Amino acid sequence: MLIQDIILKKRNGHPLSTEEIDFFVKGYTAGVIPDYQASALLMAVWFAQMNERETADLTRAIADSGEIVDLSTIDGVKIDKHSTGGVADTTTLITAPLAAACGGRVAKISGRGLGHTGGTIDKLESIPGLDPMLAMDDFIRVVSACGLAIISQSPNLVPADKLLYGLRDVTGTVDNVSLISSSIMSKKLAAGADVIVLDVKCGNGAFMRSVDQARTLAAMMASIGRQANKPTSVLITDMSQPLGQAVGNALEVEEAIQVLRGEVTGDLKRVALALAAEMLVAAGLSEGIDRAEARLEAALNNGDGLQRLQRMIELLGGDPRVCDDSALLPRAAETVMLKADRAGYLIDIDSVGIGQAAQLLGAGRATKDDTIDPAVGLEVKVRLGDRIEAGMPVAELHVNRRDHLEAAVEKVRGSLTVDDQIPRAPELIYARIRSREE
Ligand code: URA
Numbered sequence: 436m437l438i439q440d441i442i443l444k445k446r447n448g449h450p451l452s453t454e455e456i457d458f459f460v461k462g463y464t465a466g467v468i469p470d471y472q473a474s475a476l477l478m479a480v481w482f483a484q485m486n487e488r489e490t491a492d493l494t495r496a497i498a499d500s501g502e503i504v505d506l507s508t509i510d511g512v513k514i515d516k517h518s519t520g521g522v523a524d525t526t527t528l529i530t531a532p533l534a535a536a537c538g539g540r541v542a543k544i545s546g547r548g549l550g551h552t553g554g555t556i557d558k559l560e561s562i563p564g565l566d567p568m569l570a571m572d573d574f575i576r577v578v579s580a581c582g583l584a585i586i587s588q589s590p591n592l593v594p595a596d597k598l599l600y601g602l603r604d605v606t607g608t609v610d611n612v613s614l615i616s617s618s619i620m621s622k623k624l625a626a627g628a629d630v631i632v633l634d635v636k637c638g639n640g641a642f643m644r645s646v647d648q649a650r651t652l653a654a655m656m657a658s659i660g661r662q663a664n665k666p667t668s669v670l671i672t673d674m675s676q677p678l679g680q681a682v683g684n685a686l687e688v689e690e691a692i693q694v695l696r697g698e699v700t701g702d703l704k705r706v707a708l709a710l711a712a713e714m715l716v717a718a719g720l721s722e723g724i725d726r727a728e729a730r731l732e733a734a735l736n737n738g739d740g741l742q743r744l745q746r747m748i749e750l751l752g753g754d755p756r757v758c759d760d761s762a763l764l765p766r767a768a769e770t771v772m773l774k775a776d777r778a779g780y781l782i783d784i785d786s787v788g789i790g791q792a793a794q795l796l797g798a799g800r801a802t803k804d805d806t807i808d809p810a811v812g813l814e815v816k817v818r819l820g821d822r823i824e825a826g827m828p829v830a831e832l833h834v835n836r837r838d839h840l841e842a843a844v845e846k847v848r849g850s851l852t853v854d855d856q857i858p859r860a861p862e863l864i865y866a867r868i869r870s871r872e873e
């Protein structure tokens with residue numbers, strides 16, 4: 436087999452065979468196929484597309500490039516949950532403990548944040564003492580003990596994805612449905628869970644700007660799940676504004692805890708419950724979404740969900756008292772309140788801008804090697820469609836270093852648009868797509 440023949444075949448619009456896809460992924464990972472040929476093939480895929488079978492083959496080949504986690508010693512159906520990335524989206528810290536409280540076994544390998552979106556691992560690391568870098572047998576021990584574990588990705592998982600993503604990033608080949616879905620799903624297949632629940636974000640703060648694009652991606656990932664024999668459910672949810680109020684690591688942990696304590700409701704809670712319900716149904720633990728949501732509400736109200744999170748924090752070495760007293764989380768030296776300069780309605784929030792403001796304050800990374808400050812970030816106090824009065828508080832910045840404060844304030848101001856007409860509020864959950872129909 437020759438890589439130049441494979442490039443030509445795809446360039447001319449033909450589907451590649453399973454063997455050809457394997458040959459490419461193995462050869463590229465081994466360093467036998469050079470970047471220039473891999474780039475040419477990725478660009479050919481970008482133009483000529485891959486069908487569902489090819490995409491599933493590509494996913495499997497990428498997953499098989501490294502270690503495949505074996506969770507078979509954990510009793511019950513193991514569930515994985517993943518979001519394509521949003522702003523103020525701390526659903527995992529709510530969804531996983533609630534699903535665990537209802538009998539789910541949530542085994543999640545998570546990443547760090549880059550750019551305007553946060554990563555669950557960074558959020559967890561803001562908890563004093565907590566170390567998410569667990570060996571596989573400890574991961575399994577924690578899931579068995581408390582029903583959930585969220586740990587950091589080991590370097591042995593999907594090495595081909597890291598290489599391919601790095602190349603896509605610099606060759607204009609990130610935004611292709613087959614390449615995105617195989618990248619995401621390869622990590623899910625390697626992580627070893629039995630069922631997969633995905634949250635595809637849609638809107639100005641997300642990869643997928645339109646519901647149609649999000650649907651296409653969701654359908655492809657469900658198809659990969661079907662072909663790999665892993666039931667996969669996808670919710671398409673709104674990211675045309677930050678999901679919760681808090682953007683920043685310790686701030687987001689605090690907000691998740693407040694939701695689990697029943698102190699905070701709203702869109703973050705609604706999406707978290709919808710995802711957890713999907714997890715229970717996909718795992719066969721509840722019949723139907725309504726029943727699942729009722730069980731999850733009960734687990735929230737009686738404190739079981741919070742207890743699960745608390746236990747996991749303890750088993751990962753963190754201070755479990757943060758669940759009772761958020762003052763034990765890192766706090767910024769000062770807060771700065773931003774006020775509206777005119778009256779009207781909030782007609783637009785630029786979620787990317789809000790994420791970038793938090794990043795400027797030190798909550799996020801511009802490059803992979805940046806260090807982050809767990810205490811800083813901001814709280815957005817208003818939502819799309821809100822009536823705004825001049826002088827009303829709209830955002831609170833949590834600040835340690837003042838060097839980028841001015842720029843962050845400008846970013847937040849530029850991200851909130853107030854005008855006279857009453858806007859239409861966006862839907863929160865656009866669609867539900869499943870790899871198998873009940
Ligand atoms: N997230 C991933 O993990 N991979 C992509 O290609 C895009 C988003």
Ligand code: CA
Pocket residue numbers: 814
């Ligand atoms: Ca607060």
